[in-house]
Amino acid sequence: MKSTAIKATQNAAPPPNPTPGYAVEEQVGHLLRRAHQRHTAIFQESFAELQLTPTQFAALVKIKDLGQVSQNQLGRLTAMDPATIQGVIQRLLLRGLIGRHPDPGDRRCTLLRLMPSGLALAEKGVERGRAATEATLAPLAPAERAAFLALLRKLT
Amino acid sequence: MKSTAIKATQNAAPPPNPTPGYAVEEQVGHLLRRAHQRHTAIFQESFAELQLTPTQFAALVKIKDLGQVSQNQLGRLTAMDPATIQGVIQRLLLRGLIGRHPDPGDRRCTLLRLMPSGLALAEKGVERGRAATEATLAPLAPAERAAFLALLRKLT
DNA sequence: GGTTAATCATATGTATACGAACAATCAAAT
DNA sequence: ATTTGATTGTTCGTATACATATGATTAACC
Numbered sequence: 001m002k003s004t005a006i007k008a009t010q011n012a013a014p015p016p017n018p019t020p021g022y023a024v025e026e027q028v029g030h031l032l033r034r035a036h037q038r039h040t041a042i043f044q045e046s047f048a049e050l051q052l053t054p055t056q057f058a059a060l061v062k063i064k065d066l067g068q069v070s071q072n073q074l075g076r077l078t079a080m081d082p083a084t085i086q087g088v089i090q091r092l093l094l095r096g097l098i099g100r101h102p103d104p105g106d107r108r109c110t111l112l113r114l115m116p117s118g119l120a121l122a123e124k125g126v127e128r129g130r131a132a133t134e135a136t137l138a139p140l141a142p143a144e145r146a147a148f149l150a151l152l153r154k155l156t
Numbered sequence: 157m158k159s160t161a162i163k164a165t166q167n168a169a170p171p172p173n174p175t176p177g178y179a180v181e182e183q184v185g186h187l188l189r190r191a192h193q194r195h196t197a198i199f200q201e202s203f204a205e206l207q208l209t210p211t212q213f214a215a216l217v218k219i220k221d222l223g224q225v226s227q228n229q230l231g232r233l234t235a236m237d238p239a240t241i242q243g244v245i246q247r248l249l250l251r252g253l254i255g256r257h258p259d260p261g262d263r264r265c266t267l268l269r270l271m272p273s274g275l276a277l278a279e280k281g282v283e284r285g286r287a288a289t290e291a292t293l294a295p296l297a298p299a300e301r302a303a304f305l306a307l308l309r310k311l312t
Numbered sequence: 313g314g315t316t317a318a319t320c321a322t323a324t325g326t327a328t329a330c331g332a333a334c335a336a337t338c339a340a341a342t
Numbered sequence: 343a344t345t346t347g348a349t350t351g352t353t354c355g356t357a358t359a360c361a362t363a364t365g366a367t368t369a370a371c372c
Contacts, residue, residue, distance in 0.1 A: 014223040034312040067170040108350040148307040154295040156190040264320040
């Protein structure tokens with residue numbers, strides 16, 4: 001009887017217990033996460049053929065722009081912490097898209113550069129990157145885009 | 157001689173090769189990622205004592221608000237795909253913060269509810285959640301905040 | 313009533329994300 | 343010249359994020 005009562009009690013739905021003034025879906029963190037997810041999905045569509053993720057592509061373009069850059073510096077420029085950029089670099093090395101060698105001036109540092117295949121992908125990806133950015137911002141009018149990006153920069 | 161020349165060539169810094177009209181750090185995806193990283197760091201500070209991540213806290217609050225919810229529904233409400241919400245649920249179960257049982261009306265579904273310790277954490281976290289949201293938006297003036305959130309919603 | 317399609321949750325694999333610890337190296341201080 | 347502190351990159355562990363596949367279950371269709 002008791003165990004039946006307990007089980008019945010256990011399975012009775014707890015009543016809703018709303019939190020006044022705090023809706024999860026209204027919090028800026030939640031909205032940023034969703035906007036980022038949506039952007040990643042859009043990017044994924046544009047880059048499916050090239051098989052590059054947003055962070056991999058960012059790394060490739062930044063190496064292309066600079067010609068040569070240390071791993072640590074690349075991480076700083078692309079907002080990836082040392083452990084994260086290490087993983088991204090590993091995967092790009094594995095695909096033969098980049099090369100690396102020690103910095104003769106500072107043996108702590110590793111210098112990165114593009115291999116021809118990496119250069120080809122970086123160049124091929126630029127237009128798709130632009131398209132992904134455009135598609136992400138498509139729900140905003142031009143004036144809204146400028147305003148949004150300016151405000152977003154203040155939050156970085 | 158040749159191998160020396162090759163090595164010298166190999167290590168000569170490739171020249172910069174800028175990408176006109178495409179700066180990685182100006183792309184909305186990059187900015188969203190950084191803004192989200194900053195928010196996560198702020199949240200981490202506020203929630204260090206409670207040992208909850210943003211997604212874990214969101215799940216707890218949403219379960220509290222509804223009383224009882226299926227795992228799939230919870231995932232949808234908190235923008236987490238089935239594999240992701242499964243992992244978050246596992247960790248909350250492991251800490252004894254939530255409980256679950258099959259839905260008698262649909263045995264595919266698992267129903268989730270808070271345990272007392274989960275309710276305590278959810279309630280304790282609300283003020284810190286508000287503080288994290290406030291701190292994240294602190295660089296914006298009040299009118300800017302409203303504008304930013306409205307635009308951000310359009311991108312979700 | 314039987315078949316087919318859809319749904320739910322789990323499992324697996326890949327890719328970030330980052331804190332913490334470590335070893336090697338360099339800069340700064342003494 | 344030596345010591346100390348900082349920097350760089352790697353490793354490990356934990357936590358998302360999500361595509362894909364799977365089995366169990368339910369809904370829709372015939």
